[in-house]
Amino acid sequence: xxxxxxxxxxxxxSLSILALLLCGLYLTYNTYGNxxxxxxxxxxxxxxxVLVALATGMATVSFQTMTQNQFxxxxxxxxxxMYVLIQTILFxxxxxxxxxxxxxxxxxxxxxxxxxxxxxxxxxxxLKRRQNDRFILLMLGMIFxxxxxxxxxxxxxxxxxxxxxxxxxxxxxxxxxxxxTHLGLAAGIILLxxxxxxxxxxxxxxxxxxxxxxxxxxxxxxxxxILLLFLVSLLTGTATALVGPITFLGFIVANISYQLMxxxxxxxxxxxxxxxxxxxxxxSQFLVEQVFHLKTTVSVVTQFVGGLYFIGKIIYxxxxxx
Numbered sequence: 001x002x003x004x005x006x007x008x009x010x011x012x013x014s015l016s017i018l019a020l021l022l023c024g025l026y027l028t029y030n031t032y033g034n035x036x037x038x039x040x041x042x043x044x045x046x047x048x049x050v051l052v053a054l055a056t057g058m059a060t061v062s063f064q065t066m067t068q069n070q071f072x073x074x075x076x077x078x079x080x081x082m083y084v085l086i087q088t089i090l091f092x093x094x095x096x097x098x099x100x101x102x103x104x105x106x107x108x109x110x111x112x113x114x115x116x117x118x119x120x121x122x123x124x125x126x127l128k129r130r131q132n133d134r135f136i137l138l139m140l141g142m143i144f145x146x147x148x149x150x151x152x153x154x155x156x157x158x159x160x161x162x163x164x165x166x167x168x169x170x171x172x173x174x175x176x177x178x179x180x181t182h183l184g185l186a187a188g189i190i191l192l193x194x195x196x197x198x199x200x201x202x203x204x205x206x207x208x209x210x211x212x213x214x215x216x217x218x219x220x221x222x223x224x225x226i227l228l229l230f231l232v233s234l235l236t237g238t239a240t241a242l243v244g245p246i247t248f249l250g251f252i253v254a255n256i257s258y259q260l261m262x263x264x265x266x267x268x269x270x271x272x273x274x275x276x277x278x279x280x281x282x283x284s285q286f287l288v289e290q291v292f293h294l295k296t297t298v299s300v301v302t303q304f305v306g307g308l309y310f311i312g313k314i315i316y317x318x319x320x321x322x
Contacts, residue, residue, distance in 0.1 A: 022283060055238060071310075082114065083240045083241065115240070119141075119233035172300075193234050197228075197270075201270065205264055207221075208264045249281070
């Protein structure tokens, strides 16, 4: 009797093997005989890759299901801009040298809490009455993001040039010199948030049908949306506080997941997005370190590829609708 795996399982297995091979290549390539030291140094980065891919993949797919829009990402809520504002204020008040030398856990947790609680506050105010208020929520997120960016730019203009130079190093996504304590805290938060999202994946499957259908099928829509927004903000904020803003990563992995895995079931979409995120991050970091020799950053590679993919998707959708 022949047993053949369905295409979805075969795809997940193939992506898992590719992710493992890329991680193995990154850990062992050009170690120059210092394999143990390389594993210790690069192993911390691989752990960060996995956590960021987990947080970004879960958060973006959930957010796009809630908004019924595959072009939106959680960053539209202004989380990246808030992170930039928090870091700018801290560098402006405390000083860049003190900030880089202390790396306090309280500051790390403060960044996460501010980003998550601000989204939760907006959600409770705007979503408690009508489902359609989520679009007002997105508009306010864009407005507050612009406000945060303008305030950050104002403070950066007033900063000492040396302090500004140190700040810019913090505002680009970087997987180098990650604080081990922060990595452990981020792992706990991201794993907990991801576990809750995966536990409600069947509710997300129903929400994929639309808000009215979800309400008719017994889901308390406003309460569920508030929970989703809090978890999405928590995951996105933690990933951003850990390595810095990575603007297009979620958009890339979520939309490729929809193409590779044409299904509404989030039990397949979640792992596909996570594995694609690991593959993209490890591949980008490998290019940055071994091809470009640290002359650029992962965020630059992500923005370049993500910008091209975003434009291509817009053109493709317009042609398909004609």
